[in-house]
Amino acid sequence: MTTWIDAGCILIVFFALIILATSRIVGMIRIFVLQSCVLSLMPLFLHAEAVSARDVMLSLGTVSLKAALVPFVLFWAIRRISMRTEVKPLIGVGASIVCGALLIAGAFWVSLALRIPGRPVTDLGLPCALATVLLGFMIMVTRTRAVTQVIGYLVIENGIFLFAVSLFDAMPTLIEMGILLDIFVAVFIMAIVLNNINEEFEHDPGGESRAKMGETF
Amino acid sequence: MLSWLIFIPFLCALAALLPVRRIFRVWLLGATALLHASVVGAFWINRPAPEWNGYLVLDPLGLILLSIISFLFLSVAVFMIGYFQHEQRLNRTFIACLLLLLSTMTLVSVSYHMGLLWVAVETTTLFSAPLISFHRSRGSLEATWKYLLVCSVGIALALMGTFFLAIAANDVHTLFLPALLKQAPLLSVNWLKLSVIFLLVGYGCKMGLAPMHSWKPEAYGQATGMAVVLMAGGLTQCAFLALIRVSQICFQAGMSDFYASILIVTGVLSLIVPAVFILGEKNIKRCFSYSSIEHMGLLALGLGLGGLGLFGALFHMINNALVKVVMFLTAGSIAQKYGSSRVDDVRGLIRSYPLTGIFLLVALLAGTGMFPFATFHSELMIINAAVIAKHYWLAAAAVICLALMFIGVSRIALEMVYGQPTEPVLAKKENFYMNAAIAAAVALLLWFGFWLPEPLEKVLREAAALVGV
């Protein structure tokens, strides 16, 4: 089973890197969906010997939220606000990939220093989670579109989630559900705000305000 | 009792979502706030028992925060009665979100589980976001966006910190605060350190400590005064409560110095950054928001210094909330009257609206720690703590920054209060409710400045003892 787990971890990082390298927003969301699907399988893999109801719930929750609801909301937002779909990075794709690779290396290097107490199921969990978080940060910092920032945020969340499921099970289910719900609501509200901003722009088409806002939206 | 305190505002929020008349929602909010306040008042006499298997416990720290929150809502509710007499805007989302915020903030102050604490803090972030965009102007929406993004990232970091804490607590196997505290020496030191850093940065984002403060001027500058009061007085201090909880753990784990050094660095940064930024500022709300960052810095500093500083910080929590009421409700009332909160548009307040002018002066003086106001004492204690801890440069830097801060705020506030009055948008009439809400806070500030009541001091001492003095 460990092979699957390791593969899952590495896939998640890989998808994060791909998101960083994608130049179209729609593509980014799609890859994010893939990443989330892989992630939602992780609880099941990790406790493959004895899958509990909690794991199933977590898995289902993740899949329904991150692979279905969130992308839906994002697509809705994109459609509603007829946003231009290219990513407009501050750092070019090539450089981003190089930086991303360096970040991954950094995450692994940092993980060397951290010894996880207890019994880790896999030794890839921590570095991969860290790498995903870092890549998510990178997406947020270097990509200027509003939606890309949301995606970056979601990648970070995925990283954290990977960390949580792979390393320990001290968190009560209720709390984990709360976390999931929070994330969803966050994205939902972000989308609403985006929508509102867009409406404001439509009252003032082609005004200087868009230029002033750094072409974020 | 505690769960009811959380649920009732929640239910009222649902009620507020119903299509009813505007004024009904205002009164609903008022009634809820009053109820909340009276229950919290009862808690001062008789502390409630833990609920939900120990998830909800009201300790003195929580009681302080809960009382602050309760007071803030009451003031805002009273203020709002006056505010919506002039305002034609729809208030459905606004008031619903306010009530949800009340509910979740109550949850923050009573949650005794680090995970639950995180969830509650995150929720407060979400429900406060729509408050910022109340005016629906481009600026306010943009500010909302920034607020959401920065705070969400911060909160994500705090989540990571919480997870690290959980790893550190691998042997303890729980995130319940009492258990963590009891078995703190068992925590793995390295992971705890990592967790503390992440928690500090994460909750620091929420609290608006520099350099995670960047959302503050934007959000406070754009949101309506009532919302800002709740954010600056309530939300940020909720995050501070989280930091205090971390401090409790660190103290028990024997890592006070480690945590203190980080807190002090952050605190000093939070003093310096706004002091530099404020000098070029022209907008009174943004100005006050820098002042708010500075107050957060003071809180962090006090917590980091411990001892007297801790007591000062706890006292400052209360004062800070009161000052924020005065500051931002006044700013809000000015913004409503003049349609702007920029210094160029507002002059001669003391002639047009004498009471509002006086309140602005009070906001200036109390906000910068002048004597008859309670902030004077709490700031004094924090600086004193720095001296006692032999951090002389720290004390010097703190006072220089406070001085710069004062220059920055007074430049604007005084310009607005005095001089030849400009023509306001609204008729020349002061509103009783609006002024009453502010006056209550002013009175409390004066009261605590002249006379620190016995029960309050007792609770403050108990709270300080919890963090370990």
Place this chain on the structure above:
Amino acid sequence: MILMILFHWFFVGLTAPFLIGVIARVKALVSGKVGPSLFQPYFDLIKLFSKQCVYSHGVTWVFRISPAVTLAAMLIVCLLVPFGSLKAPVQFSGDILLIVAVLSLSRFFMIAAALDTGFSLEGLGASREAFFACLSEVALFMCLIALTLLARRMSLSGMLGADSPLSWNLLGPALLMVVASLFIVMLAENCRIPVDDPDTHLELTMIHEVMLLEHSGVDLAYMYYAAIIKFFIFGAILVPIILPVQTIFPFINTLIFAGGMIGLAALVGLVESSMARIRLNRVRNLLLIAFALAFFGLIVTLWRGAL
């Protein structure tokens, strides 16, 4: 006590104008003229005392009392200064301060009176007086400090009196500079050439005289008398320092003092006839030189004291 005071005043009042007569005579002699009588100043005073006062429009009481204040001030200062073997009737530690203060008071009223006329020429003189007084007062104080250090006491009588510890053998260089400085201060304070010309009435060159333009009759007599006494006072301070000769015979001492005073007057006369009035904007340099001299004297004193 009262007798002593009265005698002191009597002595000054009687002998002081004579010195002015000496100066005038010396100047005349040097320029090859016979010159006025040595007692001419007495005649002038008598003439003025017998005349009416005329006041210009718009002057106030300040103008009217200022001559009395000025003369009274000079008379008061007299009391603190010993004249040869004639002891000062009043002496106490710190009396030098009183001397300077009383002189300042008289100056205040003179300037105020000059400005009281509201006339531009008087203003001119007053302005210059105020300016030069600043410099000369500082120089004077420098001298006084040096003297205090030399004599180790703070009373003028102590510095100059019978038991004067000032001795040229020990303190020569310092004293020389102090004396030079005091001499310049004396010229400036008494408005002699090269600082001021008491004889011309060319308004642009005057300091002291121009302030008296509107005074007349008895008032002018008071002012004139005050100026005469002032010269005498400065002489009486300077002479014992230059000639610290003490014999056991009071008569001889008095003779030495009298000779010294006349000699000083003659010296002033010589200076006046040998120099022209210097340009106004260079007067301040002269006074600064006096200051520097006194300062240098002080340093030398300290140096000696430190050794």
Place this chain on the structure above:
Amino acid sequence: MESFLQIAWPVPFGELALKIDPLSLVFLCPVIILLICAGAYGVGYMRPYWGKRPLGAHVGFYLLFALALLLIVTANNVILFLGAWETMTITTFFLIIFSDEKEAVRKAGFLYLIASHCATFCLLIMFFLMAHFAGSMDFTVMSKVGFPLELAGIIFLLALAGFGVKAGFLPLHVWLPYAHPAAPAHISALLSGVAIKMGIYGLCRVLWIVGILPAWCGYMLIIIGVICGVMGVLYALGQHELKKLLAYHSIENIGIITLGLGVGLLGRSYDQPFLAVLGFGGGLLHVINHSLFKGLLFLAAGSVISKTHSGDIDQLGGLAKTMPVTSVLFLVGALSICGLPLFNGFISEFIIFFGLFQGVLALPLLGVIFSVLGIIALALMGALAIACFTKVYGAVFSGQPRSIDSGLEYSKTVDETTSIWMLAPMIILAWLCAWIGLAPKMMSGITFLGGACLARVDLFLIDMSRIYIPLSTTIGIAFLFSGLILGLLVMRRFILGAEPQPVREAWGCGFTRVSVRAQYTASSFARSIIDLVKNILQARQYGAKAGGYFPLRARLASSVRDVSEDMMFRPLLAGLTRLSRKIDARRVLYTQMYLMYIFLFLIFLLVWKLR
């Protein structure tokens, strides 16, 4: 000799602990006298505003201000002191800003508030250092603790900075020349007479608490005194505005006071109790004296301004004829401030001079040098003050009005039109000036007690006759002097007879019928002195020379720049503001930057703490 009052006060570290010791007593005198006099004057001065402005607030703040002052001088607890101190700052601000419709008044008020409040922070640190070391917030307890020398030095420096702003030490005086002219006259009198003295009081209190100070502290005080004194009076000479000029004179007098304190401190450091008592006592006596005569001068200036609506010295003139009583009172004040015999200024300056001369005789070489410096500076101040006040008196009260503007028609009306409310306080103050000048025994006794308290010696162990004999002789001479003046006046009367003397056109070397504008103005009066030091003062002259065959109007203006203000604080603040705007502008609206900061800070913490 001390009386205590202690009541519990439930704020952290607070205690309503009051104590009156000789030092407090010395400061209580001017506070009470001036509060009463200025208050009474205010009743008259504010009469034109009755019914037009809300005077209730003004009165309320006045009373609060009075309370704060009384608390400051009697407080025996740090928190109480600081609270009273801040209250004084705030109430003073509200009192200054009475005519807030004027831009200049607002600016002055803001400047005052900012400067004072910022200074308070220095005090916080200073007091906490002391309290921490002494383990108590009680002044009396603190004073019994021996502070180590380095700490004492630091405390001293902090006290200088903190109290120096209020006292108006150069270069921290920037608020002072603005606030004084801006405030109503009675408030200016209080500001100058009492409020800035509180800075001196604070400094004295610290000197009292910290018993043993390094010797350089005394030297430093002397240096400050010299700089303040000389620069203050030089700046005053260059002013054209009556109250601003008086304000700069306050700086001068603060310099004199500081000089006295410096001498006292030197005496204390070198174990010369007599010198210490002389210096401290002289300085403290000058505190009282300065309050009296400066209060008087400001009140008189207020009367002038309320009558003519102008404080421009170059425009005024001839007021002695229309305001005879005020002019006499002003003259009394002027004589006092110049330190001339018969009035109180002389007494305190005499004592300080005496102390300095004593220092020349008694101190080691370095002390001698500084004493000499002090003497020279004091002499220079005296001479310059005379120049300055003859200028003011001459320009404001003598001659004719210098302006031909129709707005200054006041010279035509002959009545004083000054209410008794305004005159009586001035008369009382003038009387007090003369009283101390002619009978200084009582006041100098009190201040010597205060001085002994500061010097930490027992007054009875010192042979005070060494100063009392000169003083009493001086007083005797002063009486003789006034008798002599009277005698000479009587003699003139006797010679001239009883009939009035003829009054004619001024002779003026034959120039007649000159315009009133040809009178010597204050600016031209001070010109020669200003020219001498124009590099220090940054004196400027603007305006064109008259040219051509038929010169038309030409304008000439001159000004003196306050170096410390124009070259230190303004550029500093402007620079900070620019920096702030610049950073603000660079902080583009990119959310990316915000996130970057968070990220970098996180990395920084991780690297710093975990490595």
